Amino acid sequence: MTVDIDKTAGGPAGTPPAGPEAIKAIPVRHYGRYISAVIALALLAAVVYAFSQGKINWGAIPDYFFDDRILSGMGKTLLLTVLAMLIGVVGGILLAVMRLSKNPVTSSIAWFYIWFFRGTPVLVQLVVWFNLGLVFEYINLGPFYRDEWSDFMTPFLTALLGLGLNEAAYMAEICRAGLLAVDEGQTEAAHALGMSHAKTLRRIVVPQAMRVIVPPTGNEVINMLKTTSLVSVVQYSELFRVAQDIGQTSGAPAEMLFLAAAWYLLLTSVFSVGQYYLERYYARGASRQLPPTPWQKVKANVLSLSSRKGATA
Amino acid sequence: MTDKPSRTDAPVKGSTVPMVKAEGVHKSFGPVEVLKGIDLEVKSGEVFCLIGPSGSGKSTFLRCINHLEKINAGRLYVDGELVGYRQKGDKLYELKDSEVALKRRDIGMVFQRFNLFPHMTAAENVIEAPVQVKGVNKAQARERAMQLLDRVGLADKAGNYPSQLSGGQQQRVAIARALAMDPKLMLFDEPTSALDPELVGDVLDVMRDLAESGMTMVVVTHEMGFAREVGDSLVFMDGGVVVESGNPRDVLTDPQHERTKAFLSKVL
Numbered sequence: 290m291t292v293d294i295d296k297t298a299g300g301p302a303g304t305p306p307a308g309p310e311a312i313k314a315i316p317v318r319h320y321g322r323y324i325s326a327v328i329a330l331a332l333l334a335a336v337v338y339a340f341s342q343g344k345i346n347w348g349a350i351p352d353y354f355f356d357d358r359i360l361s362g363m364g365k366t367l368l369l370t371v372l373a374m375l376i377g378v379v380g381g382i383l384l385a386v387m388r389l390s391k392n393p394v395t396s397s398i399a400w401f402y403i404w405f406f407r408g409t410p411v412l413v414q415l416v417v418w419f420n421l422g423l424v425f426e427y428i429n430l431g432p433f434y435r436d437e438w439s440d441f442m443t444p445f446l447t448a449l450l451g452l453g454l455n456e457a458a459y460m461a462e463i464c465r466a467g468l469l470a471v472d473e474g475q476t477e478a479a480h481a482l483g484m485s486h487a488k489t490l491r492r493i494v495v496p497q498a499m500r501v502i503v504p505p506t507g508n509e510v511i512n513m514l515k516t517t518s519l520v521s522v523v524q525y526s527e528l529f530r531v532a533q534d535i536g537q538t539s540g541a542p543a544e545m546l547f548l549a550a551a552w553y554l555l556l557t558s559v560f561s562v563g564q565y566y567l568e569r570y571y572a573r574g575a576s577r578q579l580p581p582t583p584w585q586k587v588k589a590n591v592l593s594l595s596s597r598k599g600a601t602a
Numbered sequence: 603m604t605d606k607p608s609r610t611d612a613p614v615k616g617s618t619v620p621m622v623k624a625e626g627v628h629k630s631f632g633p634v635e636v637l638k639g640i641d642l643e644v645k646s647g648e649v650f651c652l653i654g655p656s657g658s659g660k661s662t663f664l665r666c667i668n669h670l671e672k673i674n675a676g677r678l679y680v681d682g683e684l685v686g687y688r689q690k691g692d693k694l695y696e697l698k699d700s701e702v703a704l705k706r707r708d709i710g711m712v713f714q715r716f717n718l719f720p721h722m723t724a725a726e727n728v729i730e731a732p733v734q735v736k737g738v739n740k741a742q743a744r745e746r747a748m749q750l751l752d753r754v755g756l757a758d759k760a761g762n763y764p765s766q767l768s769g770g771q772q773q774r775v776a777i778a779r780a781l782a783m784d785p786k787l788m789l790f791d792e793p794t795s796a797l798d799p800e801l802v803g804d805v806l807d808v809m810r811d812l813a814e815s816g817m818t819m820v821v822v823t824h825e826m827g828f829a830r831e832v833g834d835s836l837v838f839m840d841g842g843v844v845v846e847s848g849n850p851r852d853v854l855t856d857p858q859h860e861r862t863k864a865f866l867s868k869v870l
Contacts, residue, residue, distance in 0.1 A: 478718075488734055
């Protein structure tokens with residue numbers, strides 16, 4: 290027996306010692322896959338062809354792509370997204386902590402808030418904010434500020450409050466899920482070390498909850514970016530409204546809609562990349578090794594390619 | 603005591619006030635009464651072992667000592683001070699959260715499931731409480747953390763996250779983390795129960811070393827060997843009461859109660 294093993298392992302002089310012979314088999318042909326790929330490509334080509342032959346002046350899109358009005362509309366869209374998300378996140382954390390608190394009054398208020406804002410369409414909320422002058426004729430903050438509601442509620446403020454307060458309700462549920470996902474042993478360990486409730490929350494629980502909170506929050510940001518287009522109904526000149534306006538004056542309304550869509554797609558793509566790196570940051574310690582970034586993957590592939598070339602050359 | 607010369611001086615080091623004193627401690631979770639009147643005394647500097655079947659209330663009692671659980675009746679003192687309450691005349695006042703936290707600083711706790719902070723490296727776990735709670739400056743805390751990690755044999759793992767450490771290593775980091783607060787009392791809640799058998803020894807070695815340094819330790823454990831070798835006192839609990847107590851070597855070799863005999867015949 291041992292003699293046999295020696296023979297196969299050592300082999301004749303000059304050939305490298307190899308294990309069992311590598312399998313070289315003819316792979317199964319998946320004809321179904323070829324056919325479905327061809328059909329899918331054909332359909333795609335048909336759609337592209339239809340759009341290229343339609344009565345759309347594609348040339349108008351690059352003409353207006355970096356138009357000042359478009360860029361300022363995009364700036365306002367971004368500003369609105371960031372500020373509304375800021376209100377949403379801060380409000381969401383506050384509501385989540387309120388809902389988890391032992392005080393029945395605060396937790397009920399938080400429950401009611403979430404129930405109301407999640408239960409009504411954001412578009413309706415926006416219009417209601419705009420028209421709240423029927424309830425509050427004046428806004429009166431004592432000696433600091435006093436004005437009529439219609440003057441106070443600018444389109445920007447309406448948009449910001451409408452989107453932000455609605456977002457807070459969604460963020461509250463996301464944050465609550467994140468806080469509940471952290472093992473109770475963590476809180477106990479922190480308390481046993483003499484840490485206060487607030488410090489335990491800030492130093493121990495929230496950083497771990499972030500791993501659960503960040504991915505859905507990223508989705509919320511992307512959603513928010515697109516939802517800002519709704520505020521065109523309250524006269525706020527963000528990207529979508531500007532695109533519509535230009536469309537009406539330039540005689541290329543459909544083209545401007547495509548242009549807006551392209552910009553939205555571009556912005557959401559950028560946000561997605563940011564989300565990837567943020568998730569990676571909060572995953573530290575959760576898995577033994579962080580997944581490589583796309584850039585690291587590219588580098589690794591290039592390196593392995595060049596080393597393979599070196600080996601064959 | 604003659605078979606343990608290294609610790610003969612330890613118990614007399616402290617004052618005459620017992621480190622932990624329980625008088626008729628009761629604890630219920632809803633309708634279930636888990637502790638039905640516990641009386642015991644842990645002297646300063648001694649290693650006090652709690653054994654018993656699961657569900658006997660030994661972990662619950664341990665958690666009462668640093669007020670992770672509130673007791674329903676009786677009195678519990680740590681270093682002569684009431685746990686969780688302040689007595690004025692014949693009235694008891696609940697302590698504020700901040701006051702409870704202040705007292706917990708002096709009581710280290712090691713958990714069965716380690717409960718290391720997973721988003722921090724081993725060193726950061728040890729540094730966290732001294733910096734955040736006591737306000738020790740970071741460089742000083744780091745230096746001390748490295749000493750403690752060296753003491754538990756993990757100086758080379760300071761930069762590793764808990765997920766990159768074995769169970770035994772995690773538990774030793776957890777011990778270092780508790781020691782970083784310079785506690786006068788250490789509580790161990792089945793510190794080796796979640797470990798692979800071959801990793802238990804490392805953790806017990808660290809605990810033995812700690813006992814020899816004169817630390818007062820209350821240890822809930824199933825490691826009878828450790829209790830016999832290192833323990834100064836031992837209590838056998840069952841059904842929420844203390845069934846038998848005394849010197850570990852006496853109780854473990856010659857139990858007096860039927861219940862203790864039955865339990866020991868199964869675990870030894």
